């Protein structure tokens with residue numbers, strides 16, 4: 001079976017999510033956490049194949065980004081003090097809109113509710129018009145729920161209303177709470193099951209709060225992203241990089257979000273693995289030295305204008321054209337978009353189910369210059385799996401302002417420039433006697449005042465003869481007169497340019513990507529649809545080889561042991577299946593685990609050391625010496641060699657083992 005045959009098989013048999021989920025749970029890729037206690041929504045545990053799969057994806061991510069781009073990896077704590085997340089804006093703004101059923105108290109996430117109801121009404125409209133949609137098969141549970149949902153009746157909508165719904169859906173990620181409330185009122189959206197009225201949307205902060213230390217005095221949160229730890233280590237990383245930019249930091253670790261209604265399995269959970277990059281660069285130069293290498297890559301884009309026109313028709317062009325036409329803001333952002341595409345397709349994402357969607361103006365954080373999400377198509381719709389944003393200088397600026405610690409790059413200028421600016425001088429010998437242990441804090445605070453603050457204080461000092469400040473971590477107010485400080489405007493020749501770098505941030509949700517790869521890799525054999533296959537690329541497959549002795553005969557055991565020893569030494573993950581069931585059943589079981597290769601040991605193997613190699617998707621087989629077979633496995637798995645190329649010197653082997 002060729003790649004095309006598999007595509008055909010996938011297209012011919014409707015995707016069955018329930019069957020996939022039963023394979024994933026049955027083979028323990030993952031399962032609900034705390035199952036014995038009834039489970040907790042949005043929390044999942046990974047089992048052995050899930051762990052191995054995730055570890056392989058993280059390993060590829062690390063090589064693809066950290067090693068290849070020479071990034072600086074950090075591992076920061078998940079517990080984060082309140083002040084950090086207050087400064088970053090998360091305490092005030094990291095929320096989603098929720099609305100409560102006035103009668104039952106049931107809670108809905110407002111944007112998801114509007115989306116679900118309008119989509120359902122559009123589907124009902126299509127049904128009423130006799131249009132058959134290319135729908136995925138739904139689980140019984142969902143069908144049951146939908147039967148109860150009032151709005152999902154096959155009701156024909158007026159053309160103008162259907163068009164309006166389409167337009168709203170295209171912009172669904174960009175609405176504010178008030179706008180969502182207005183939409184709910186306009187389209188009469190209540191509890192979709194009971195029809196009950198809902199309260200207007202209210203902001204719900206998604207962070208899990210806790211207290212650090214026994215006194216409870218220090219408020220803290222479980223981090224909602226890994227980014228802040230990277231920003232706070234900026235100065236150390238810059239020094240580590242010998243003061244040079246551009247450079248990127250990277251971090252892989254757990255993040256936590258108290259999602260309002262976590263459904264959709266691994267796609268929306270409350271604790272998840274993130275891999276994030278913060279690429280620090282000069283705001284005046286966002287070119288990328290390796291852009292040439294990727295600019296030919298053709299991608300599917302959904303730019304802002306297309307969405308604003310109510311369409312979801314993608315624009316296909318090269319990243320070179322996208323940057324040149326300014327559709328994508330700059331080369332570095334474009335470079336990362338292409339690298340994200342390369343990463344995702346390497347690990348098994350179907351590129352026909354990948355698009356880059358630009359954030360609309362009101363969806364993007366106010367400080368961001370441009371933002372594109374890599375969205376993957378699943379049976380739950382298009383899902384954001386990687387965000388890629390140009391965050392400007394926002395984060396470093398707010399942390400520097402709050403802590404009064406400079407977070408800047410100093411660049412030596414080839415041609416010195418004349419600069420006029422406000423400067424502050426401190427009479428340091430007076431600070432010690434007056435402020436004692438607080439003197440360094442007061443001095444640091446004053447030396448970090450911004451140009452605007454210096455200008456304002458110069459005028460105050462002149463008019464009042466003294467200044468009063470509130471300094472963080474200093475109890476009483478600080479009062480200073482002109483014996484302590486002088487503030488003056490001076491003109492100097494500068495040999496160094498100082499700037500706060502901008503940040504381009506690709507942010508990956510590993511669990512979402514994993515689930516999308518599960519769906520994109522899943523199909524069932526046309527000759528027997530109960531036989532499921534997960535066609536993972538060999539590099540990401542949890543186990544690479546299934547060793548299958550033909551029977552439990554004692555003569556086969558030494559050969560199995562010998563081959564196991566070589567595979568172990570070569571660090572090729574494998575499993576031995578010497579259970580008594582037929583070989584066909586054993587292979588079928590492993591197809592569900594996505595194991596790309598099967599090695600059969602038979603009585604010929606005892607005589608001449610030859611074994612059979614089976615390829616999971618095509619079920620093709622070849623025969624050769626154990627050494628040659630292992631070499632082929634290694635080449636195909638780790639060196640990107642095709643099956644045809646890797647096995648061209650091995651004997652084709654015809655058997656109907658799979659149907660046994």
Ligand SMILES: Nc1ncnc2c1ncn2[C@@H]1O[C@H](COP(=O)(O)OP(=O)(O)OP(=O)(O)O)[C@@H](O)[C@H]1O
Nearest residue numbers: 257259267268269272384385386387507508509512
């Ligand atoms: N609840 C979640 N469960 C699993 N992965 C998540 C979750 N929230 C975010 N992610 C992942 O983290 C990445 C970066 O997070 P980001 O803050 O950009 O997501 P988001 O815009 O809040 O996502 P959404 O709008 O879907 O809630 C996302 O692209 C996604 O892959």
